[in-house]
Amino acid sequence: MPETVITREMLYQEVWTDPVAVVAPRYGISDVALAKICKKHRIPIPPRGYWAKIKAGRTPPKLPLSRAPEFDGYPMPLDRSPNYDPDSPKTLSEKPMTALERIGTIELPPELVSPHPLIRAAAKRLKKKTGWDNYKGLRSAPDEVFNIEVTKGSLDRALLLADTLIKALETHGVSVQLNDKKTGSVVCIGSTSLPISITEHVARSKHEVTPSEKRAIERWQRSPNRWSPENHYPRPPDYDYTPTGKLTISIGLYPSRSWSDTSKTALESRLHQVVAGVQDLLEEHRLYLLEQQRREIERQRARERYERQVEIRKQEKRRLESLESEAIRWADAERLRRYIEAVENSAVAKGEMTQELQAWIDWARLKADCRDPLIPVSDAVLDGPEPEARGYHYW
Numbered sequence: 001m002p003e004t005v006i007t008r009e010m011l012y013q014e015v016w017t018d019p020v021a022v023v024a025p026r027y028g029i030s031d032v033a034l035a036k037i038c039k040k041h042r043i044p045i046p047p048r049g050y051w052a053k054i055k056a057g058r059t060p061p062k063l064p065l066s067r068a069p070e071f072d073g074y075p076m077p078l079d080r081s082p083n084y085d086p087d088s089p090k091t092l093s094e095k096p097m098t099a100l101e102r103i104g105t106i107e108l109p110p111e112l113v114s115p116h117p118l119i120r121a122a123a124k125r126l127k128k129k130t131g132w133d134n135y136k137g138l139r140s141a142p143d144e145v146f147n148i149e150v151t152k153g154s155l156d157r158a159l160l161l162a163d164t165l166i167k168a169l170e171t172h173g174v175s176v177q178l179n180d181k182k183t184g185s186v187v188c189i190g191s192t193s194l195p196i197s198i199t200e201h202v203a204r205s206k207h208e209v210t211p212s213e214k215r216a217i218e219r220w221q222r223s224p225n226r227w228s229p230e231n232h233y234p235r236p237p238d239y240d241y242t243p244t245g246k247l248t249i250s251i252g253l254y255p256s257r258s259w260s261d262t263s264k265t266a267l268e269s270r271l272h273q274v275v276a277g278v279q280d281l282l283e284e285h286r287l288y289l290l291e292q293q294r295r296e297i298e299r300q301r302a303r304e305r306y307e308r309q310v311e312i313r314k315q316e317k318r319r320l321e322s323l324e325s326e327a328i329r330w331a332d333a334e335r336l337r338r339y340i341e342a343v344e345n346s347a348v349a350k351g352e353m354t355q356e357l358q359a360w361i362d363w364a365r366l367k368a369d370c371r372d373p374l375i376p377v378s379d380a381v382l383d384g385p386e387p388e389a390r391g392y393h394y395w
Contacts, residue, residue: 006076008041012065015045027078041076042068049255052280056257057099057273099276106168106271112160118146118176118185119163126155136202136241144178146185147197151243154200158247161267162198165249168275174282187251187278192286194252196278201260203242210236249274255288257281326373333372340364 014023015038024034038045044063053060115123122145132139132152140149146166150158166176175188176196186193216234225231247267248260251274259274261267267274344361347353370379 006078006080008043008068008071008074008076009065011038011041011076011078012043015043016062019051020045026080029078037076037078041071042066049284052277052284055099055102055280056277057270099273103168103172103272103275106164106275108160108164108268108271112156112163115159115163116146116166116176118178119159119166121145122148122162123159126159135237137243138200138202142184142197144182146176147195148199149197150200150247151202153243154245154247157245158198158200161247161249161271165271165274168271169278172275172279174275174278187282189279189282189286192282192289194278194282194285195250197250199248199250201244201246201248203244204239205242207237207240251278251281252285255281255284329371329373333368333375336364336368336371340368 014026015034020034020038021031024031027034029037035045037043043065046063050060112119112123122141125141125145126139126148134140137151138149139152139155140147142149146162148155148158148162169176169187173189176185177188178184179186179193179195185196187196213234213236217236220226220231220234223231226233246261248258249267250256250258257277259267259270259277340361343357343364344353347357366377367379369375369377370383
């Protein structure tokens with residue numbers, strides 16, 4: 001049976017049907033090698049986080065396969081691995097599972113029973129009758145409680161939703177707790193954590209001045225004391241805010257993910273997607289932190305390599321400068337000796353050698369030896385310390 005010829009279109013369909021790490025073993029190569037082949041042949045592959053979105057029940061867009069005339073009718077340099085069997089249990093088990101298959105259905109109880117400590121504290125604080133002056137009508141108390149920001153009408157539903165979600169997350173190995181500063185709630189797996197919150201969308205509309213507000217403005221305008229500090233202008237609000245009851249569960253900052261009520265599906269029926277998404281996002285964030293740590297280590301090593309090279313270069317320059325200086329001193333010493341020898345020969349030839357000239361020649365040769373770096377002789381005068389002027393002051 002002839003082997004199947006792999007084309008760009010076939011490989012494109014494969015890498016957008018299953019992750020590259022799943023497709024690569026079919027050809028007996030690594031996922032890195034397959035990604036390089038795709039890049040070389042202009043085949044787009046799913047970006048990071050694509051399969052996590054698929055598992056969470058979302059439908060992210062696919063990147064189209066661009067035209068590449070140079071590869072028309074061109075067989076890809078790939079052959080199926082002889083060990084690959086698309087119908088084997090192992091191959092089938094490698095295919096990504098849906099959020100429902102991973103988590104199962106999460107049922108909400110009819111009312112709040114034995115709430116989680118964070119939810120119990122949130123309910124106690126958010127159900128107070130006074131102390132709520134948010135201009136949008138939202139109630140929130142993120143400090144030391146689960147982070148909920150909703151209107152009064154959606155509070156009971158948000159508390160029940162949050163309590164069910166927390167218990168489902170803990171069942172699947174994800175803990176929910178306060179952050180280190182106790183200023184908000186986070187989801188955690190090991191040392192990896194991301195903030196979590198439940199918020200309500202509030203619709204905003206332009207405020208229409210009411211008759212009572214109009215009368216208050218007119219009274220202020222007629223008041224003789226309208227400019228006094230105690231008599232404030234009764235300014236109507238610019239906008240009106242209307243509760244929508246539409247809740248959103250948000251996870252993370254960067255990367256982040258959120259799930260909201262839609263016209264067809266309420267959050268209560270999508271909690272399995274939230275739990276699966278939290279798991280995937282925490283894993284993605286863990287890998288992101290590891291990658292950042294790896295890059296920081298590489299940057300540190302690069303800095304250390306650079307500093308070592310700079311130091312080696314400085315040492316080498318100092319050694320070279322020392323060598324050049326010694327060579328100059330040696331050349332100067334040789335030049336002095338030649339001159340001294342010429343003076344001596346000239347005096348001997350003319351019969352003008354005197355004791356005074358001989359003393360000068362001995363002194364000059366000693367100075368040449370002091371100049372020569374190869375002769376361990378020092379100049380008692382010039383190599384000594386600078387003389388200090390005692391008793392003399394100059395201004």
